[in-house]
Amino acid sequence: MEVEVVRSGGIAGLRLTWTVEVEDQPDPEEWVLLVERLPWSETPPGPPEPDRYTYRIRCEPHEATLAERQVTGPWRDLVDRVRDVAEPERGRPDAAGRAAPEAENEAENGAEAKTGSAPENAPAPATTDPERSPDA
Amino acid sequence: MTRMPQPPAPRDPDARTFARARARAGIVPPYLLLRIAAAEEHYDVAADAARRSLLRDEPMRELRVEGAHPGLLPHEHTRSTTLEGERPGGAVAEGEGAPGAADHGVAAPAPAPDRRISDAEGAESLPGRLVRTEGRPPTGDEAVDDAYDGLGEVWALFERVYGRDAIDGEGAPLEATVHFGDRYDNAFWDGERMVFGDGDGEVFRGFTQSLSVIGHELAHGVTELTARLRYRDQSGALNEHVSDVFGALTEQYAMGQDADAATWLIGEGVFTELVQGRALRSMLEPGTAYDDDVLGRDPQPAHLRDYIETDADNGGVHLNSGIPNRAFALAAVELGGFAWEHVGRIWYDTLTGGTLRPNDGFTAFAAATLAAARDRYGEGSREAAAVANGWNAVGVEAE
Numbered sequence: 001m002e003v004e005v006v007r008s009g010g011i012a013g014l015r016l017t018w019t020v021e022v023e024d025q026p027d028p029e030e031w032v033l034l035v036e037r038l039p040w041s042e043t044p045p046g047p048p049e050p051d052r053y054t055y056r057i058r059c060e061p062h063e064a065t066l067a068e069r070q071v072t073g074p075w076r077d078l079v080d081r082v083r084d085v086a087e088p089e090r091g092r093p094d095a096a097g098r099a100a101p102e103a104e105n106e107a108e109n110g111a112e113a114k115t116g117s118a119p120e121n122a123p124a125p126a127t128t129d130p131e132r133s134p135d136a
Numbered sequence: 137m138t139r140m141p142q143p144p145a146p147r148d149p150d151a152r153t154f155a156r157a158r159a160r161a162g163i164v165p166p167y168l169l170l171r172i173a174a175a176e177e178h179y180d181v182a183a184d185a186a187r188r189s190l191l192r193d194e195p196m197r198e199l200r201v202e203g204a205h206p207g208l209l210p211h212e213h214t215r216s217t218t219l220e221g222e223r224p225g226g227a228v229a230e231g232e233g234a235p236g237a238a239d240h241g242v243a244a245p246a247p248a249p250d251r252r253i254s255d256a257e258g259a260e261s262l263p264g265r266l267v268r269t270e271g272r273p274p275t276g277d278e279a280v281d282d283a284y285d286g287l288g289e290v291w292a293l294f295e296r297v298y299g300r301d302a303i304d305g306e307g308a309p310l311e312a313t314v315h316f317g318d319r320y321d322n323a324f325w326d327g328e329r330m331v332f333g334d335g336d337g338e339v340f341r342g343f344t345q346s347l348s349v350i351g352h353e354l355a356h357g358v359t360e361l362t363a364r365l366r367y368r369d370q371s372g373a374l375n376e377h378v379s380d381v382f383g384a385l386t387e388q389y390a391m392g393q394d395a396d397a398a399t400w401l402i403g404e405g406v407f408t409e410l411v412q413g414r415a416l417r418s419m420l421e422p423g424t425a426y427d428d429d430v431l432g433r434d435p436q437p438a439h440l441r442d443y444i445e446t447d448a449d450n451g452g453v454h455l456n457s458g459i460p461n462r463a464f465a466l467a468a469v470e471l472g473g474f475a476w477e478h479v480g481r482i483w484y485d486t487l488t489g490g491t492l493r494p495n496d497g498f499t500a501f502a503a504a505t506l507a508a509a510r511d512r513y514g515e516g517s518r519e520a521a522a523v524a525n526g527w528n529a530v531g532v533e534a535e
Contacts, residue, residue: 006448008448008449009448009449009453009454010324010454011322011323011343011349011352011403011416011454012321012322012340012403012416012454013435013449013452013453013454013455014431015448015449047327048367048368048372049324049325049326049327049367050324050325050353050356050359050360050375050376050379051322051323051324051325051352051353051356052322052324052325052326054448054450056447056448069326090430090431090432091432
């Protein structure tokens with residue numbers, strides 16, 4: 001069983017992800033108990049507070065998105081626990097999904113723009129904007 | 137215990153990585169301390185400017201208070217007790233010849249801010265203990281005093297330039313809480329007050345040092361009471377954008393910078409020296425504010441074609457704000473001079489003009505700014521042209 005906490009938003013717009021493999025913990029029963037008594041289905045969307053964090057908490061088959069203000073009681077216990085045992089991973093927004101589509105897109109556009117051109121031109125930038133050349 | 141992430145694959149296994157590890161353990165090598173000290177001098181320019189200008193104004197204020205009302209305590213020196221004929225600017229920075237100062241009629245009582253700074257003392261409860269009110273001397277707590285000074289600067293921009301007295305336009309108190317949470321890496325607007333964390337000391341070194349951050353938070357309050365842009369997706373990115381605009385303008389106004397001299401950075405100085413980056417965001421060059429082995433690269437798009445679709449961050453409100461940010465900064469640079477005097481005014485007109493709806497996206501907002509520019513400066517004005525060019529450059533149709 002895996003528990004994932006994703007914190008996004010904040011004035012910096014930086015995303016942090018903590019993941020805990022419950023079976024690897026010294027007290028898996030306590031984790032299971034904690035997860036099971038969370039009010040997963042009782043999380044109405046909170047009033048948006050500009051620059052405040054948003055938490056997405058997931059433990060299959062459950063998932064809940066909470067405003068920071070709603071992370072209280074057992075939710076807070078869980079988040080604190082997760083943060084205590086796991087190191088956060090910093091991710092760009094959609095780090096998993098975005099890099100690849102962007103690259104594909106670039107290759108696609110590059111091919112469109114340079115139909116029939118030499119294959120070494122394949123990773124050409126999607127745009128003609130010189131400032132946005134691809135990462136070397 | 138540390139919450140520091142492991143650098144995934146440090147590009148340079150040199151002193152920086154080493155320094156990070158050392159700083160985490162609380163042992164900072166002396167050479168790094170010196171670098172941090174030097175950097176602090178550099179980063180604190182805005183806050184220093186705020187402090188300097190406040191100091192500059194202090195003697196005049198004391199004289200006025202003592203001379204006019206011998207028994208009056210400074211904190212009682214509010215609008216209602218201000219003498220007729222007195223020049224505005226009692227408690228906030230405003231020197232002679234300061235740019236953008238509006239000429240108030242002598243008969244009107246001079247508005248003054250009403251700042252209230254509270255201290256959460258490391259807890260996550262609000263509002264915390266009230267520690268400094270209007271007119272009281274500095275407390276010696278840097279976060280408290282920076283917040284107080286910063287709020288004075290934001291108030292000055294809105295009141296002196298746009299004639300808006302405080303967030304509601306009617307002189308309501310400007311409330312802030314500092315030292316929120318334990319190493320809390322954030323600053324936010326909770327609907328009533330600005331709230332500032334101290335930062336973890338590893339990535340963030342606090343948020344009250346940055347005048348643009350303080351302006352950003354207060355502007356959220358103004359947006360909430362005016363255009364009410366919904367904090368999600370494009371309207372949310374516009375809400376963020378408006379806050380960046382008035383955050384940047386606060387800094388420019390306080391420092392007397394024209395559009396060319398301005399950094400166009402948001403949150404300069406909030407990162408520690410260990411972070412490879414200048415600020416949280418760059419309005420002029422979104423995507424270039426930082427590039428760090430732990431934080432990654434500034435992900436902000438600078439053009440509509442790179443708009444980021446995401447569920448996180450209320451639909452990427454802190455990411456896609458880069459697009460309108462660049463439009464604004466380009467228009468300001470094209471016009472030259474003081475940005476708060478022209479593009480800032482157009483944006484303020486747009487925000488308060490009553491034509492925006494909460495769910496409006498980039499196109500509707502762009503059209504509203506162009507209409508506001510034409511209303512104020514004329515159909516064929518260079519201001520209207522600059523606004524249109526700005527939006528055009530980021531791929532947003534303004535009409």
